[in-house]
Amino acid sequence: MPGLAHYLVLSALLFALGLFAVVTRRNAVTILMGIELMLNAANINLVAFNKFVAPGAMQGQIFALIVITLAACEAAVGLALVLAAYRTLETVYVDEINLMKW
Amino acid sequence: MSGEAIAFYLLAAVTLASAVVVVTTGNIVHAAAALVPSFLGVTGLYILLNAEFVAGIQVLIYAGAITVLILFAIMLTEGGTGLAGRQRNEQAAAGAAVAAAIAILLVAVAGRTTWTPEPGTLPSYTPGAIGQSFLRQNILVFEGTSIVLLVSLMGAIMIARREE
Numbered sequence: 299m300p301g302l303a304h305y306l307v308l309s310a311l312l313f314a315l316g317l318f319a320v321v322t323r324r325n326a327v328t329i330l331m332g333i334e335l336m337l338n339a340a341n342i343n344l345v346a347f348n349k350f351v352a353p354g355a356m357q358g359q360i361f362a363l364i365v366i367t368l369a370a371c372e373a374a375v376g377l378a379l380v381l382a383a384y385r386t387l388e389t390v391y392v393d394e395i396n397l398m399k400w
Numbered sequence: 401m402s403g404e405a406i407a408f409y410l411l412a413a414v415t416l417a418s419a420v421v422v423v424t425t426g427n428i429v430h431a432a433a434a435l436v437p438s439f440l441g442v443t444g445l446y447i448l449l450n451a452e453f454v455a456g457i458q459v460l461i462y463a464g465a466i467t468v469l470i471l472f473a474i475m476l477t478e479g480g481t482g483l484a485g486r487q488r489n490e491q492a493a494a495g496a497a498v499a500a501a502i503a504i505l506l507v508a509v510a511g512r513t514t515w516t517p518e519p520g521t522l523p524s525y526t527p528g529a530i531g532q533s534f535l536r537q538n539i540l541v542f543e544g545t546s547i548v549l550l551v552s553l554m555g556a557i558m559i560a561r562r563e564e
Contacts, residue, residue: 300409311503319423328487334435349450353520366457370466371549371552373466378556
């Protein structure tokens with residue numbers, strides 16, 4: 299039966315994959331995908347701790363729900379910023395977005 | 401091997417394999433599509449962890465809304481697969497080394513730490529317990545999150561709107 303350590307290892311691997319996408323991708327949209335993977339990894343940890351360490355409290359699941367809500371906010375604002383940057387600078391590659399003022 | 405272990409390894413394999421596709425493929429539309437099985441694998445893990453309500457919300461928001469939002473953003477910016485341009489910067493080797501180091505560190509810490517479970521059991525019907533908790537102990541968090549959601553969506557509309 300999978301225990302807490304199994305879930306922690308899985309979420310560590312998922313977090314590392316997300317981090318790899320964030321530091322190596324050039325396209326801002328794929329960087330946001332990496333951030334979503336990292337938030338998912340954190341959520342797996344929260345729910346696993348809720349079940350295996352503090353089963354009496356619901357705080358882990360509550361916190362996971364709040365993280366999901368804030369991830370939706372982050373995706374909406376992040377993608378809006380990508381659209382605004384694309385409209386003025388005509389690129390979505392973050393290494394070409396290097397102007398403080400247009 | 402029990403059925404739960406088989407389900408765990410299958411879901412973990414689906415999640416990690418599609419996450420590898422998300423981070424490595426050069427086709428950004430394929431990356432966005434591969435997010436869906438990754439999120440659905442995490443949904444299955446939530447069900448294994450007795451978090452049915454979180455699993456439902458995960459399907460609705462992540463697999464449904466955020467993936468579609470990302471596809472919209474791809475189509476509204478370059479409007480293509482991204483195969484024409486270079487998708488990876490010059491730091492691929494360094495980034496892989498850092499990500500591997502952090503993964504090894506986290507796995508080592510997770511293996512060495514012993515967690516002492518607190519007494520108590522999960523409620524048999526977690527959605528009800530979550531609702532009670534959101535409207536009693538955690539009402540301030542609930543209202544604060546709803547204001548953040550409202551403000552950030554209004555901000556997103558303001559930012560993305562074409563200037564007259």
